[in-house]
Amino acid sequence: MRLLGKGRAGSTPLKSRMLQDRDKLEMHGVVNATTRFESLFRECLRIRLVEEKIIELYPSDRIQSPVHLSIGQEAIAVGTCETLRRTDLIFATYRSHAFYLAKGGDLKRMFAELYGRVDGLAKGKAGSMHLAAPDVGMMGSSAVVGTNLPHAAGAALAARNRGTDQVMVCAFGDGATEQGVYHETLNFVSLMQLPVILLCENNGLAVHASQQERQSYNIAAHARCYGIETTVLDEGYDLMRVADTMGSLIGATRGDRKPRFIEIKTFRYKEHVGPGDDYDAGYRSRADLQAWQAHDALVQDRALAERLRPELEREIAAAVAFAEASPLPGRAELLSDVI
Amino acid sequence: MLAASKTYRTALFNAMNSALANHAHTVIIGQGVTDHKGIFGTTTGLADKYGRHRVIETPLAEESIAGVCVGAALNGLYPINTHIRADFSLLAFNQIINLAAKYKYMFGGLFEVPMLLRLVIGRSWGQGAQHSQSLQSLFAHIPGLTVIMPSTPESIEASYDWAVSRHCGPVISLEHRLMYELAFVDGGWGSHRGTTPFSSRLVREGKDVTIVATSIMVLEAMRAAEFLANHGVDCEVIDLHCISHPDKDLILRSLKRTGRLLVADTSWPAFGVAAEICRLVAETDPRLLARPAVTLGMQPASCPTAKALEDLFYPDLAQLVEAIVRLTRGENAGIPLPDHRSMTDFYKAFKGPF
Secondary structure, eight states, rough: OSSSSGGGGTSSHHHHHHHHHHHHHHHHTTTHHHHHHHHHHHHHHHHHHHHHHHHGGGTTOOOOSOOOTTTOHHHHHHHHHTTTTTTEEEESSSOOHHHHHHTTHHHHHHHHHHOOOOTTTTTTTOOGGGBBBBGTTEEEEEETTTTHHHHHHHHHHHHHTTTOOOOOOEEEEEEGSSSSSHHHHHHHHHTTOOOOEEEEESEEEEEEEEHHHOOOOOOHHHHTTTTTTTEESSOOOHHHHHHHHHHHHHHHHHHHHOEEEEEEEOOSSOSSSSSSSSSGGGSSSSSHHHHHHHHHHHOOOHHHHHHEEEEEEEHHHHHHHHHHHHOOOOOOHHHHOOO | OOOOOHHHHHHHHHHHHHHHHHOOTTTEEETTTTSSSHHHHTTHHHHHHHHHEEEEOOOOOOOHHHHHHHHHHHTOOEEEEEESSSGGGGHHHHIIIIITTTTTHHTTTOOOOOOHHHHHESSSOOOOOSSSSOOOHHHHHHTTOOOEEEOOOOHHHHHHHHHHHHHSSSSEEEEEEGGTTTTETOOOOOTTSSSTTTTEEEOOSSEEEEEETHHHHHHHHHHHHHHTTTTOOOOEEEEEEEESOOHHHHHHHHHHOOOOEOOOOOOSSHHHHHHHHHHHHHHHHHGGSSSSEEEEESSSOOOOEOOOOEEEEEEEEOHHHHHHHHHHTTOOOOOOOOOOOHHHHHHHHOOOOO
């Protein structure tokens, strides 16, 4: 996490002074906090720049898949994955570029997948909506809302039976809470006391319908009815708070093997599907966006973003080049992996 | 010397017990698996023997339980999910079709979801529209699923062992309630086995007609064949068994010899197994058929409850024999028909052995 490498110590008076300052600050927990923030910020920025690259490329039709962009919601994925171990499993949704990257999914293979190329993570069979990287615990993403909920429960059941210390995270939107399987899953994980974090990314929208149009209940109050410890975080833009909160929930579940529920309020900057904005469509206003962006570190901390940007852009350009160079899949791929 | 006999139910119990005993990560999960009836006696006592963490009673929540099985399989368990009526699995169609069937392909082979779903076709008397359906063709339609219909104790034990220890994907097995108490000598059809336990198998050789049958209709076909053997009609019977991946060559080779096809399925012929077998023949070589194919299944209605209607809804042995006679000997062949008697009455009273 530390960006100030220890190898630099003592080579010049200036650097020595910096290190002395850092040591002093570390005693007060400040430098660690700064570098940790920068690391989390960098990961969020990386995801946003990836998606901005997707937006830039989209009109060319080289990306042959519908895209549901995470822009605005990155802090949740990054704050969650900071604490998760590689062996912890996350089950995500069709809006999961952020979770895939934050959990450690390979960027090159993601772009190749979006391009529908054979070097894509699923040889072009997945596209944007079904990202997965089991080697780092990203266990897939479903395009049918709410369907991943019982998967996390089942994986937790397996962890229980096999005696592993894994923690499962199931990410879902506020819309998923309307599904029947949501009730079934909350009942099951509470009944069986399974090590799952149920993570509700509440952006207030299901496609274009507001929560008020869809829900007769309060999400957190409803979740508490199952006897599941429930947390609400309104400041989904606050990277450090998200990371701290998720860190403590994951730690608690790792210890006591009990399910936990968290609802984090967030904001979807882009249209439901596709690369554009649709603030002219009438279902929400640009002022809502601006109010959220006023707290968005990626928007506000321009100096830090500009400092980190060149290196990230180089990585992204290399991933795009990798995708463009990859061959198209063919008949061999069409009928493999069926059974 | 009297050969040992075994019931279908005993074979199911043995298969469940072996799966738990031989594979530490197997779990049996479903409504009623821990109760005193234990899915018609096929899981009775296993919760006490192996623990309730491995034989797991569930809420009435078919969709999530199917999803729990997917998630459990993704993290190293082998789940066996029971549905005491196949009809209830319709609640889990989303997980079975959108997730379990696709998890391997959709992610380019990154995952496998080995699991077994046991669906009991509840047919006996008076089960009505929602407790008796044979849904094999709905599942077999979906790439990614392997659908089997074991017709004998031998097939149950071999197929379930193969599913648990060798097969990497989701398997859906439809068990027929009417067969549970039937005792079979040598586990079933003697030495007639397929290439793998999931393969279709030739269970009776004959030269006059090829009967492709599923589940309990294999038994009916064998009864019809025995009856007709006394009247000079020689039936070949193929136990289709693997509904999703039938042995096409076995069927075509047989048709080359007999030139006549009768498909007897436990479900509706339209868009189902019967239609599919006819498609295979029509697309490959329709000239193999000397006469138009004949299909036998349920009437095109929901299953009625009243026995008087139910007896008309399902084909009986007399109808099967009549269809074979017409196909092989034409009208007025002078062969007497067995009495019209419902299959349910017969199998309820029948003590075997087959």
